[in-house]
Amino acid sequence: MFNLKKVIKARKTLERVTSLLFKLFQIKLRYKEKRPDYGIEIFEYFYLPWKSDDEFLANYDLISEFTLNPKSRLYTIYEMSKKYLLDNTSFVEVGSWKGGVTGLVALTNKDKNIDYYSCDTFAGVVNSSEKDSFFKNSEYSDALPSDVKKVSEIVNTNLNVVEGIFPQSMNSINIKNPISFAHIDVDTYISAKESLEFIFKNGSKGCLVVLDDYGGWFTDGVTKYGNELKFSEDFFVVPNHLGQLLIYKLN
Numbered sequence: 001m002f003n004l005k006k007v008i009k010a011r012k013t014l015e016r017v018t019s020l021l022f023k024l025f026q027i028k029l030r031y032k033e034k035r036p037d038y039g040i041e042i043f044e045y046f047y048l049p050w051k052s053d054d055e056f057l058a059n060y061d062l063i064s065e066f067t068l069n070p071k072s073r074l075y076t077i078y079e080m081s082k083k084y085l086l087d088n089t090s091f092v093e094v095g096s097w098k099g100g101v102t103g104l105v106a107l108t109n110k111d112k113n114i115d116y117y118s119c120d121t122f123a124g125v126v127n128s129s130e131k132d133s134f135f136k137n138s139e140y141s142d143a144l145p146s147d148v149k150k151v152s153e154i155v156n157t158n159l160n161v162v163e164g165i166f167p168q169s170m171n172s173i174n175i176k177n178p179i180s181f182a183h184i185d186v187d188t189y190i191s192a193k194e195s196l197e198f199i200f201k202n203g204s205k206g207c208l209v210v211l212d213d214y215g216g217w218f219t220d221g222v223t224k225y226g227n228e229l230k231f232s233e234d235f236f237v238v239p240n241h242l243g244q245l246l247i248y249k250l251n
């Protein structure tokens with residue numbers, strides 16, 4: 001039964017454990033956090049739907065080796081794709097790495113006619129600038145176009161592999177159907193900005209972009225870019241505080 005006194009007591013314990021966890025995490029990573037707006041928070045909202053959704057879990061098992069994303073963030077993409085990825089449109093993932101997220105979206109939307117574009121440099125992160133405190137380029141350079149092709153076979157759907165720096169990598173590609181849903185997971189300010197601008201230029205009204213890295217400990221360039229978007233009149237922008245910013249195109 002709900003008992004406010006017990007809740008307040010439990011909350012204090014949670015705060016102590018959280019503070020200890022954050023200290024341990026910093027020791028393990030040999031990094032001292034000085035930014036006042038960073039830390040660990042255990043939110044008291046304990047609903048974790050990704051633990052019990054059978055369809056999601058079955059799809060996850062098929063693609064989990066091909067993504068670095070945790071179940072919580074994959075679940076957002078899985079769930080949002082069902083509503084926002086429209087029949088006869090395109091899905092784009094920028095920063096696909098081995099292609100697991102594109103595979104998850106394809107598995108989840110088998111009933112729709114979708115053109116899938118799985119885009120990566122396959123040479124790691126690019127475009128780092130003074131806005132990015134941690135990324136210096138070339139991180140995550142261990143994915144190959146053949147990894148995405150393996151995912152394509154697993155999910156039994158054609159995934160177009162686009163190799164090179166996005167959006168220039170799209171110069172020779174003719175997107176037939178507008179983009180209605182996209183995932184951007186590129187780690188740096190400039191790559192996030194250029195990716196979003198291209199996607200919304202080729203996106204339908206109501207297009208939804210899930211911007212990964214928002215709020216990530218080491219991806220502060222993307223967080224800065226996301227914060228710039230929050231007050232734009234062109235988008236409805238919501239952080240879910242799982243590391244993703246949801247950006248909905250209004251016009």
Ligand SMILES: C[S@@+](CC[C@H](N)C(=O)[O-])C[C@H]1O[C@@H](n2cnc3c(N)ncnc32)[C@H](O)[C@@H]1O
Pocket residue numbers: 066067068069094095096097098099100101119120121122123124125126127139140141143164165166167185186187191
């Ligand atoms: C953290 S990884 C992406 C993880 C992936 N989405 C997953 O689910 O595992 C970041 C990726 O972004 C790619 N990347 C960064 N900037 C890019 C750009 N401008 N164009 C294409 N790929 C880019 C890197 O090569 C790297 O593979």
